[in-house]
Amino acid sequence: MATQPDTQVYLFDKPANVKRLLRGLYVACGLLVALDFVIHRHVLHDWEKIPAFYALYGFVGCVLLVLIAKGMRRFLMRPEDYYLRREQGPGPLPDDTETQQGPH
Structure with missing residues (x-):
């Protein structure tokens, strides 16, 4: 039966x-950064007094996460047929036509 x-x-x-x-997200971000200049914050450390500190902190954190993930990719990445080879065991891999059709 065709869907x-x-x-x-x-x-x-x-x-x-x-x-x-x-646009809505950009406006919300701009509004939050503008409110950072108006609303008084009770800070514990001097670096928290920097305007838009938390926005910069979040941006730098995201960039670092991406860079670390790119580095981790080097030793975590597996070949495309990694799980297929584990199922098949030792020996030659089947043709592409068999793997595309799936089990019968």
Whole structure:
């Protein structure tokens, strides 16, 4: 039995909705940074007095996470057929046509 392709249009399928979402996020971020200059914070360390410290801290933290993940990829990455080879055991791998069709 053939299934019908999904023809429903979702909220973020329209580029205008994606632009609205991004604009809203940019406005929220700008508003939070602007409020950082107005609202008094009780800080424990001198570096917390830097304007937009928490925004910069979060950005630097995200960049470091991405760089560390790229480094970890070197020793964590496995070949594309890693699990297939474990299932098959020692010996030659099957043709691509068999693996694409799946089990019968």
